[in-house]
Amino acid sequence: MLIDPERCRCCGDCLALCPMNAIRLFAPDRAAGRPAHAAIDRDECVECGVCFRSAVCPQQAIREEDLPWPRILRKAFSDPVFTHPGTDIPGRGTEEMKTNDVTGRFRPGFIGLGLEFGRPGIGTRLRETEAAIRRLLPLGVVLEPNNPLTQLIADPATGALRPEVRDEKVLSAIVEALVPEEAFDRILAEVRAIAAEADTVISVGVIGKVAADGRVPAAEAMRRAGLPPSANGKVNVGLGRPLYPF
């Protein structure tokens, strides 16, 4: 994203829109012949497109640009209007539990764990997620292959990301994994250790299939691990036609 300094009249209307606070105002520079203007800090900008789509600029000074690799990843993870080619889904996630009644991705005995780095509203460098993946893989978690982050892993044995993507900043990126129910305590302890060293926030999501008797083993595992389940969240109400019964 760019602000054309020739068009910008420095009104400041775009400043508050940026979820990353990446737009700054600059005083006039007479020596350089530059008037007062706003500019986007490209290192902090995550290419979410909010400023551009808002049409807030009376001068139409905010412009999208063609993004080369790996900068395009900022858009792929941060702009939900952009459909990630690896998932065919807008945004940085997958279908996860939303279609579980049809796909059977989360079955009894397993818990879905989603660690969303950068959410809410702080953003993250992709290297933060790499540090977590490297520590979680030896504990037996199975990463979701369709997740856009998983697709950036260069070495599946260690979880190392492609080196050129590590410093890219995104609004958020999700480490999505399937965890055996009995391993949840151990893995969550490691997640807490990862969070203590992280330079961002991590929103933790936990998915579980509801048992036939109405019990929710994922909620029980959360309580055992000292992570109280939230009062609100998402429910798949089973209206999807299943691929097979489970």
Place this chain on the structure above:
Amino acid sequence: MSHTLHRCGVPEELKKDFVVFSMSAKTVNAPGSGEKMKRFFEILSRFPSTNFGDVKTGSRYNADWQTIHDRFRDQSVAHYVFTDRGTVAQALRELKQADLGLSVIVSGLFGEIEAICREVGLPVHTVQYSGGVLGRTERLPPGPVLAITTMCGHGLVSARLVEKLARQVKRGKKEASAAAAELARPCMCGVFNVERAERLLREIAERQEG
């Protein structure tokens, strides 16, 4: 992990915050689902709502209903936001009867959704909980601001914009309803609860100094 998870707030507030949406599974029932998604959207349009949308076209604050409806394709995700459980129950009853075969997801307080499911005769098939926020939580904005920003799960509503608009409300430069509508625009999916945002904006404005 999902755009309607991690909505912050106190239970009394969250009681008036339901998102009902539908999605097809890419590898199973996506082919031909665009027409079913239109049907889903038509059914939910019969009930009073505070927002609706599809990320590819936008919310009711970015586009009109017909445009959103007409642009549904096989992997579109349709959303509606409701503010009371009675409406959600009626909507789910009609969706059950329509038997579209697509997955339907409801976000809200679990106690409320479970009661609705019992009433309508639907299973609570799979659930997703929030385990809260870990890490550098000292960088987060205050609770009521976060309650507004987290209504866009893609993180497109900035805390700074919330604070700016709340100041305008406090100074009488803008009606809270207009400010809430402005906050809804960056959220392209249409999952932003505008009525709730209006209440929260008033609360933030009251607490702001000067």
